[in-house]
Amino acid sequence: YEIYLNGMTGAVPRLPTDLTRLEELTERRLGPGPVGYVAGSAGDGSTARANRAALDRRRIVPRMLRNVAERDLTVEVLGRTLPAPLALAPVGVLSIMHPEAELAAARAAAAQGVPFTLSSASSTPLEEVAAAMGDAERWFQLYWARDREVTRSFLDRAKASGFSVLVVTLDTPLLAWRPRDLDQAYLPFLHGVGTANYFSDPAFRAGLAKPPHEDLNAAVMHFVGMFADPGKTWPDLAFLREHWDGPIVLKGVLHPDDARLAADAGMDGVVVSNHGGRQVAGAVAAADALPAVARAVGDRLTVLFDSGVRTGDDVFKALALGARAVLLGRPYVYGLALDGQPGVEHVIRCVLAELDLTLALSGHAVPGTVGAGDVVEA
Ligand code: FNR
Numbered sequence: 001y002e003i004y005l006n007g008m009t010g011a012v013p014r015l016p017t018d019l020t021r022l023e024e025l026t027e028r029r030l031g032p033g034p035v036g037y038v039a040g041s042a043g044d045g046s047t048a049r050a051n052r053a054a055l056d057r058r059r060i061v062p063r064m065l066r067n068v069a070e071r072d073l074t075v076e077v078l079g080r081t082l083p084a085p086l087a088l089a090p091v092g093v094l095s096i097m098h099p100e101a102e103l104a105a106a107r108a109a110a111a112q113g114v115p116f117t118l119s120s121a122s123s124t125p126l127e128e129v130a131a132a133m134g135d136a137e138r139w140f141q142l143y144w145a146r147d148r149e150v151t152r153s154f155l156d157r158a159k160a161s162g163f164s165v166l167v168v169t170l171d172t173p174l175l176a177w178r179p180r181d182l183d184q185a186y187l188p189f190l191h192g193v194g195t196a197n198y199f200s201d202p203a204f205r206a207g208l209a210k211p212p213h214e215d216l217n218a219a220v221m222h223f224v225g226m227f228a229d230p231g232k233t234w235p236d237l238a239f240l241r242e243h244w245d246g247p248i249v250l251k252g253v254l255h256p257d258d259a260r261l262a263a264d265a266g267m268d269g270v271v272v273s274n275h276g277g278r279q280v281a282g283a284v285a286a287a288d289a290l291p292a293v294a295r296a297v298g299d300r301l302t303v304l305f306d307s308g309v310r311t312g313d314d315v316f317k318a319l320a321l322g323a324r325a326v327l328l329g330r331p332y333v334y335g336l337a338l339d340g341q342p343g344v345e346h347v348i349r350c351v352l353a354e355l356d357l358t359l360a361l362s363g364h365a366v367p368g369t370v371g372a373g374d375v376v377e378a
Contacts, residue, residue, distance in 0.1 A: 015338055015346050020310050022334035022347070026097075030337060033186040034096040038333055040180035043281020051277055051308030054285035058317045058375040063363030071356060071365050077325050078165055078247040078268055078302050080137065083113040084352050085319060085367050088344075089306050089327035090141030090167060090251075092121030093194035097337040103132045105336055108344030110136030112352070117141050117167055117327065120154065121194040121227075130161035139165040141251070143172065146229040148239070153203035155243050166244045167271065168237075171252025173230035176279045189223065192216050198223050237265040249304065252279070254289040256296035259303075269302035276307050276329050287321060291372070294322020312354025316362065319370040 003013055015022065027035045041048035073084040088109050094101040102124040109116035110133045118129050120143040130138065140163035145151045158166070181187060188194055192212070198204045199212040199219060204226075212219035240248060250262045251271035259270050272290045274283045286307035294303050305323035309315060315326045328351060335343035364370055 013346065015335065015343060017350050019331045019334075019347060019350055022331060022338065026334045026337045030097070033184050034337075036180040036184055037093075037096065037186060037188065038091075038330060038337075040178055041277035042176040042178055042279055042283075044179070045277065047274055047279075047281060047283045047285070048277030048308070050283075050285035051274065051287065052310075054287035055308050055314050055317055057378055058287065058321070059378045060313065060316060060320075060358070060362055060374060061376055062361055063374075066363040066365070068360040068363060068365045071360055073352070073356060073359070073367060075325055075367050077304075078249070080164065082115065082137070082325065084355065085323075085325035086315060086348070086351060086355070087115040087139065087304075087325060087327050088117055088332055088348075089329040090117040090119035090139075090169070091329060091333050092119040093123055093188040094333065094336060095123035095193060096188055097333055098340050100340055101336075102129050104341040105332060105344050106133050106136075106138070108332075108336075108341045108348065110134060111341075112345055112348040113137075114348055114352075115139050115165075118163070119143075119194075120197055121189070123193055123196055125196045125200045126154075126157055126163070127161050127200075130163065133162075135162070138163050139167050139249075141167040141169055142240075143228055144168060144170075144232060144240075146226040146231075147203070147207070149203040149206070150198070150201060150226060151239075152243055153201050154197065155240075157197075157201070159244070159246075165247045165249060166240070167249045167251050168240060169251045169275075171273070171275050171279045173228045173232065177281060178278065189227075190220060192220055195220065195223050234261050234265055237267065241266050247302075249302070253293060254284055254286070256292045259293045259297040259301065263297050263300040267301065269304060270297070271304040271306060271327060272323070273306045273327070287318065290318065290321040290323060298322055312351050312356070313358045315351065315355045316358045316370060317375055319367055320372060320375040322372075 075085045102122045106116045106129045115137040117139040119141050140158035247268035249269035253270040274286045305318040306327035318326045332344045332347045335347035
């Protein structure tokens, strides 16, 4: 109601409350390279479109007269109590969007009480992001480097900086075929953007003849060579389990059998995700993969979801399809591009306010009562 009350004085929000308009506004604001990188996806974009279509196809069937006067959005996720079933997804290279990059996004998440997931490929070293967040909830996303010492060093640093949950992204052992970036020959990493955690890492620097600022080219090539490892298999997870004593979540799981393997490997959760349609062109829509994964491991693992979430009602639908909580990707990145920390806060608050209203208007006082019977496939 704050927005309406402000409206009585003639003050309207600085950014639209229809978050689906943010992409178009960002496109107008920034050059084609950065926006192409963020908005773009793999192949002809069909996976990203399928993500949206799969959510749009599900329609909420509201229930009436169920006393929703007092609502409580808190949920238990991976042993912690979150104020709502929402966290910010890991997104790398945020400095291409805004000079304050991850610091602005992390501060916004902290101010709104939602967990911030910091990408391995951030443009700000993890220690600086942690320092900006006080004791607010933060998760660290690992791109699982080829080099064991670098991986171990990342885990040690993340732990020492108060990151509680390790999110291991499995769907990016290689960067996918992304025509918008290919056509513009735009890859931020090749300019050293998104390498802050690596260039500041002692184990990484041990592999260089000269410090990164003295030979950027060699440092970037070293980064490209170790960034990820397509040779990894399920037994390799034992190394991470051994070196991380908090919850581990595998991001990018779409097949129920992979979810079972995650549980067998002692993992704590999965993120059902196709990386926002940026990796496998032609992949199953994440929302279409979610119910089978939830059925397979819902009693053994915490099932999280991302890819295509734009609004509060999308969050509701993800809960109905079996997710415990949802990660938000591109919308907060557009909020960041358009208005820095306040822009990210605007996006979070819009999603949470809409979720709260969708729950109430659909007959739910808490997220936990939302289930398969609350949506139909149209
Ligand atoms: C991402 N994503 C991502 N994931 C990850 O694990 N590590 C990363 O560094 C990045 N970087 C990244 C950059 C950009 C520009 C985008 C758009 C996405 C994927 C992200 O975490 C999430 O899975 C998707 O963004 C979810 O889809 P939506 O909400 O953007 O449709």
